[in-house]
Amino acid sequence: MAEAHDPIAELLIAARRNQILDAATNVFAEKGFHRATIKDIAKTAGIADGTIYTYFASKADLLLGILNRLNETEVRGQQFTEGSERDFRSFLVAYLRHRMSLLWPNAEVFRAVLPELLVNPHLREMYYQQVIAPTMLLAEQYFQTQMEHGYVRKVDVSLAARASAGMILGLLVLQLLGDEQVALRWEELAEVLVTLIFDGLRPPSSEASVEPQRNARE
Amino acid sequence: MAEAHDPIAELLIAARRNQILDAATNVFAEKGFHRATIKDIAKTAGIADGTIYTYFASKADLLLGILNRLNETEVRGQQFTEGSERDFRSFLVAYLRHRMSLLWPNAEVFRAVLPELLVNPHLREMYYQQVIAPTMLLAEQYFQTQMEHGYVRKVDVSLAARASAGMILGLLVLQLLGDEQVALRWEELAEVLVTLIFDGLRPPSSEASVEPQRNARE
Amino acid sequence: MAEAHDPIAELLIAARRNQILDAATNVFAEKGFHRATIKDIAKTAGIADGTIYTYFASKADLLLGILNRLNETEVRGQQFTEGSERDFRSFLVAYLRHRMSLLWPNAEVFRAVLPELLVNPHLREMYYQQVIAPTMLLAEQYFQTQMEHGYVRKVDVSLAARASAGMILGLLVLQLLGDEQVALRWEELAEVLVTLIFDGLRPPSSEASVEPQRNARE
Amino acid sequence: MAEAHDPIAELLIAARRNQILDAATNVFAEKGFHRATIKDIAKTAGIADGTIYTYFASKADLLLGILNRLNETEVRGQQFTEGSERDFRSFLVAYLRHRMSLLWPNAEVFRAVLPELLVNPHLREMYYQQVIAPTMLLAEQYFQTQMEHGYVRKVDVSLAARASAGMILGLLVLQLLGDEQVALRWEELAEVLVTLIFDGLRPPSSEASVEPQRNARE
DNA sequence: AATGAATGAGAATTCATTCAT
DNA sequence: TATGAATGAATTCTCATTCAT
Numbered sequence: 080m081a082e083a084h085d086p087i088a089e090l091l092i093a094a095r096r097n098q099i100l101d102a103a104t105n106v107f108a109e110k111g112f113h114r115a116t117i118k119d120i121a122k123t124a125g126i127a128d129g130t131i132y133t134y135f136a137s138k139a140d141l142l143l144g145i146l147n148r149l150n151e152t153e154v155r156g157q158q159f160t161e162g163s164e165r166d167f168r169s170f171l172v173a174y175l176r177h178r179m180s181l182l183w184p185n186a187e188v189f190r191a192v193l194p195e196l197l198v199n200p201h202l203r204e205m206y207y208q209q210v211i212a213p214t215m216l217l218a219e220q221y222f223q224t225q226m227e228h229g230y231v232r233k234v235d236v237s238l239a240a241r242a243s244a245g246m247i248l249g250l251l252v253l254q255l256l257g258d259e260q261v262a263l264r265w266e267e268l269a270e271v272l273v274t275l276i277f278d279g280l281r282p283p284s285s286e287a288s289v290e291p292q293r294n295a296r297e
Numbered sequence: 298m299a300e301a302h303d304p305i306a307e308l309l310i311a312a313r314r315n316q317i318l319d320a321a322t323n324v325f326a327e328k329g330f331h332r333a334t335i336k337d338i339a340k341t342a343g344i345a346d347g348t349i350y351t352y353f354a355s356k357a358d359l360l361l362g363i364l365n366r367l368n369e370t371e372v373r374g375q376q377f378t379e380g381s382e383r384d385f386r387s388f389l390v391a392y393l394r395h396r397m398s399l400l401w402p403n404a405e406v407f408r409a410v411l412p413e414l415l416v417n418p419h420l421r422e423m424y425y426q427q428v429i430a431p432t433m434l435l436a437e438q439y440f441q442t443q444m445e446h447g448y449v450r451k452v453d454v455s456l457a458a459r460a461s462a463g464m465i466l467g468l469l470v471l472q473l474l475g476d477e478q479v480a481l482r483w484e485e486l487a488e489v490l491v492t493l494i495f496d497g498l499r500p501p502s503s504e505a506s507v508e509p510q511r512n513a514r515e
Numbered sequence: 516m517a518e519a520h521d522p523i524a525e526l527l528i529a530a531r532r533n534q535i536l537d538a539a540t541n542v543f544a545e546k547g548f549h550r551a552t553i554k555d556i557a558k559t560a561g562i563a564d565g566t567i568y569t570y571f572a573s574k575a576d577l578l579l580g581i582l583n584r585l586n587e588t589e590v591r592g593q594q595f596t597e598g599s600e601r602d603f604r605s606f607l608v609a610y611l612r613h614r615m616s617l618l619w620p621n622a623e624v625f626r627a628v629l630p631e632l633l634v635n636p637h638l639r640e641m642y643y644q645q646v647i648a649p650t651m652l653l654a655e656q657y658f659q660t661q662m663e664h665g666y667v668r669k670v671d672v673s674l675a676a677r678a679s680a681g682m683i684l685g686l687l688v689l690q691l692l693g694d695e696q697v698a699l700r701w702e703e704l705a706e707v708l709v710t711l712i713f714d715g716l717r718p719p720s721s722e723a724s725v726e727p728q729r730n731a732r733e
Numbered sequence: 734m735a736e737a738h739d740p741i742a743e744l745l746i747a748a749r750r751n752q753i754l755d756a757a758t759n760v761f762a763e764k765g766f767h768r769a770t771i772k773d774i775a776k777t778a779g780i781a782d783g784t785i786y787t788y789f790a791s792k793a794d795l796l797l798g799i800l801n802r803l804n805e806t807e808v809r810g811q812q813f814t815e816g817s818e819r820d821f822r823s824f825l826v827a828y829l830r831h832r833m834s835l836l837w838p839n840a841e842v843f844r845a846v847l848p849e850l851l852v853n854p855h856l857r858e859m860y861y862q863q864v865i866a867p868t869m870l871l872a873e874q875y876f877q878t879q880m881e882h883g884y885v886r887k888v889d890v891s892l893a894a895r896a897s898a899g900m901i902l903g904l905l906v907l908q909l910l911g912d913e914q915v916a917l918r919w920e921e922l923a924e925v926l927v928t929l930i931f932d933g934l935r936p937p938s939s940e941a942s943v944e945p946q947r948n949a950r951e
Numbered sequence: 952a953a954t955g956a957a958t959g960a961g962a963a964t965t966c967a968t969t970c971a972t
Numbered sequence: 973t974a975t976g977a978a979t980g981a982a983t984t985c986t987c988a989t990t991c992a993t
Binding site: 549626629630631632634635640642647651670674677681683684685689693694704710712713716717719 | 764765767768822844847851852853857858860861865869883885888889891892893895896897898900901902903904905906909910911912914915925926928929930931932933934935936937
């Protein structure tokens with residue numbers, strides 16, 4: 080299956096694999112995993128059907144390949160750098176914007192893999208263990224630290240992490256379902272999200288009795 | 298295709314349709330739309346393959362049927378009743394819990410339809426127009442009203458609505474991807490969500506004392 | 516299968532059979548035997564699918580039914596009445612016109628049955644024995660008689676009968692294949708046919724002068 | 734669908750197509766288009782079911798393929814060469830015998846295609862335009878020329894052409910319907926046909942003596 | 952007798968995968 | 973390695989026929 084120890088050959092192999100995965104991603108996103116045919120993918124990649132099987136064991140293996148490439152990107156982007164309380168809000172905005180800038184252009188990749196992820200237990204488990212669980216852990220730990228420092232309100236970190244991540248995920252799905260606001264205005268979205276989950280919707284004054292507060296954006 | 302004007306026959310037809318849709322939902326959820334076969338569905342429903350075609354024009358039509366049944370449930374649940382400022386928070390909690398109580402038990406229905414929704418433009422458009430767009434509109438109007446009454450902070454209603462709905466949707470998807478926290482602790486989730494989006498993560502004291510509100514983005 | 520000895524019931528049964536055969540003829544002619552469905556035929560006849568099976572054993576039996584009705588018409592029309600030499604030509608014209616007037620309006624019945632006749636050995640055998648063979652025999656005998664009286668040239672009666680009958684059959688098929696001349700001008704056709712097969716294409720003067728008549732095989 | 738510009742590959746493709754069409758012709762002729770299954774045809778051709786679809790888009794496309802191969806044979810055979818009056822009769826005999834020698838061995842091909850031709854408007858139209866109409870035109874022109882030279886009696890060329898061609902077609906159909914005379918004695922048939930349509934059935938003496946020639950229509 | 956829903960065998964077609972070249 | 977024709981299992985859908993009402 081096209082392994083090599085010659086470094087030049089290895090490079091060629093990696094390039095060919097990527098070429099095929101690019102094609103597969105596009106075709107899966109456009110037609111869905113099942114309606115996409117190996118012929119489609121081969122044609123898109125500009126190679127013969129059979130050649131795909133030199134680099135991947137099966138059609139399902141293409142999906143794994145896409146998922147694995149995604150992982151690398153994902154994981155690399157997961158540094159929650161420390162942010163002091165003072166600019167925590169700004170950090171959040173920047174962080175969300177950064178995450179979304181990584182995610183949104185890859186939306187179509189999600190369209191390609193999500194359907195199968197939802198329905199294929201093996202793939203799902205793999206993705207959960209390799210991507211979702213670590214992400215949640217990181218987010219939980221971060222919230223925990225912030226909470227301990229008194230930078231954020233007390234809250235169930237496990238659920239808060241899921242709620243926050245879920246919001247991003249949900250917005251992505253909303254976009255994939257055809258929502259144009261989410262698709263077009265994602266740069267503004269970060270700010271709104273922070274207003275929601277950091278400032279809260281409660282009007283600044285209302286808490287007044289409890290605590291004085293004023294407003295985000297207008 | 299099994300239409301009738303005799304009311305008794307109509308009842309039988311409706312019952313048979315539901316029987317088939319139930320089976321289809323289960324099988325789609327378990328195997329995904331494409332891996333599910335008509336034979337599977339028929340067997341699950343306890344009828345012959347051909348009988349399905351007396352009630353539905355095609356396999357894809359089954360998906361539409363499921364979607365349409367879902368609509369009815371959805372739409373019926375969409376009343377945002379007024380809530381005064383004083384108990385707005387409680388209203389939110391109750392509302393979210395209600396929505397989730399409707400959604401969570403139907404999670405598997407979403408697993409059945411979401412993959413095709415993501416990948417089938419026709420279905421997607423239909424679902425967007427019939428379910429998502431009206432939901433967003435309602436949410437926007439509600440936020441708008443609340444904002445005008447000063448019950449909530451000023452915020453872009455369109456994006457806020459999407460963020461809120463997206464959070465629910467994202468949590469549902471997270472659950473479908475195998476997250477057990479979201480699946481098991483959904484009753485607590487409502488409270489956490491409200492803490493996040495109504496109270497905000499910002500600690501009660503911080504806003505007033507620590508820094509005079511500068512507004513985000515310029 | 517709807518037999519009865521009560522004469523009134525028998526009449527009803529015959530009527531219902533004819534109603535169904537009419538419908539079947541139309542639908543077979545329009546769609547061909549195989550593309551025609553029992554549902555089509557039932558709908559055309561204005562009855563329920565199942566009812567057809569009260570009167571006919573199977574779909575193929577409908578074809579037999581059509582063929583049998585056709586036989587009756589055919590056979591009844593087969594009287595070759597004597598015609599003296601003097602008006603033999605006129606007789607031929609009248610006879611051909613008569614045959615065609617019976618056949619042409621039933622062209623669509625032929626479209627319904629001919630395809631199956633060509634391809635179904637059982638049906639074909641039955642039709643040959645019951646319709647074609649007797650027709651040929653009659654024609655042969657007639658030619659024979661005419662020949663013996665010296666009213667027509669000496670010719671192989673068997674082949675001449677086939678050639679004559681084949682001409683009619685061929686013209687019918689030509690019409691069914693879409694030829695509009697044959698369809699529209701069939702009343703003139705009889706005259707032309709007689710000019711061809713009775714007078715011959717040879718110009719009137721040529722035969723006498725050019726060559727003494729040798730007879731066609733014996 | 735198996736196109737190639739490499740001439741060797743092209744040869745292989747043409748051979749495979751012919752192999753499949755041969756099988757299809759046999760199976761269609763034996764069972765009729767609808768009762769013939771792709772499995773039958775594949776088995777007869779000695780290949781796998783799916784392979785047929787590498788060369789033909791559908792079962793109906795096989796019929797088109799058969800028809801097109803037929804066209805080539807047909808068209809090639811259509812030369813009406815000039816024949817002087819003296820040997821016009823001989824020419825006719827030779828020509829008819831030639832036509833029949835082309836047609837009769839292909840009778841089973843007609844059994845394969847005629848049923849669908851009769852019942853499938855699209856196919857029928859195509860066949861009429863590509864085969865029947867040109868044939869009729871040629872025959873008409875030929876008759877016209879002969880008439881102008883005084884070699885044949887005055888007659889409506891359009892209908893005469895149809896009658897002549899119809900005679901051949903009808904005899905072919907008669908053979909397909911099981912007539913053995915037509916099948917076995919086709920070499921004698923040519924002579925009889927010419928006796929009929931050139932000499933005419935009218936006994937040699939009768940025309941001159943009994944009545945002055947009235948001409949058929951003008 | 953009439954109905955028409957239910958049945959399930961059967962057919963066309965698709966497409967992942969193999970393998971000879 | 974690359975190719976793409978060949979394979980045949982698997983799937984959707986159709987429809988003649990049955991039978992309970």
